[in-house]
């Protein structure tokens with residue numbers, strides 16, 4: 337052993353969950369130019385499961401252990417659009433629990449395959465049913481947790497350990513990385529953990545920080561924030577994953593959130609594709625929703641503002657969706673050339689223009 341190596345500290349981790357967090361904050365050049373202020377992306381895809389949800393998996397299980405809600409050899413159950421499931425599945429491997437996940441047929445197939453690869457038992461439930469329907473992914477998870485002995489239903493929508501994880505890690509990281517100069521924090525809102533936990537921490541450091549939640553068309557959260565009414569007529573199905581809700585999770589802290597901005601499936605998909613191509617940062621679908629929300633606010637920023645957009649996950653989870661031209665066409669987001677052409681000749685001409693455009697500017 338050399339003298340130098342004697343002084344070195346070992347740098348390995350005991351298990352994969354210890355690698356969660358400390359994700360980078362990166363300047364988004366195009367958006368900074370467009371808004372005239374500094375726009376930064378918090379890249380949660382640097383977590384081992386490629387999403388912000390990695391921050392909650394271990395914590396929620398440890399809290400359940402502390403409270404005596406789960407004992408060794410037990411089963412952890414969760415309803416998830418995929419990312420929390422991934423995090424919980426990793427934590428279950430490290431801690432030695434059986435893992436059952438309920439998800440919906442809206443989740444990208446890559447995400448479901450990832451859960452199975454981690455050894456989780458995955459039950460795919462229909463997306464087009466009300467939350468209280470016995471077939472919904474919430475109801476199935478709850479029923480299983482009653483039927484299976486020594487099991488624990490994480491229930492990220494109502495479990496305070498979800499918010500706490502972001503209060504203790506995401507918030508302090510953003511504060512430190514911006515040297516306390518952040519003025520706006522924007523993140524998509526599903527269970528509410530990411531926006532509420534980090535938002536609360538940031539507001540405690542500086543009450544002037546604006547906390548902006550991004551919601552989906554078809555969700556009830558924005559109207560509830562404005563009126564206190566759960567308006568079921570707002571509910572319709574949509575494609576964005578992890579954004580918005582048809583219930584009011586207790587983890588959404590409506591007092592911490594200054595404002596909700598609702599965005600649509602189509603714009604969010606195109607924003608994700610654009611940002612990925614312009615910055616070289618491969619972002620997921622909900623991150624595109626965040627970019628769209630920023631674009632809608634772009635005239636409101638001042639030159640010394642520092643805006644942090646939380647990019648919740650990685651684009652590779654949506655290769656079969658927003659990064660597939662076939663899927664985009666199926667949704668009607670990209671029209672086929674033939675749709676515009678009244679004759680074969682015009683179709684050929686349009687194709688030439690379209691191909692030239694693709695060559696010069698990329699796919700969109």
Ligand SMILES: Cc1ncc(COP(=O)(O)O)c(C=O)c1O
Nearest residue numbers: 525526527528529530578622648
């Ligand atoms: C891709 C993605 N973005 C955003 C969110 C929303 O985060 P939160 O549940 O903390 O509100 C989720 C949650 O599942 C998600 O999976």
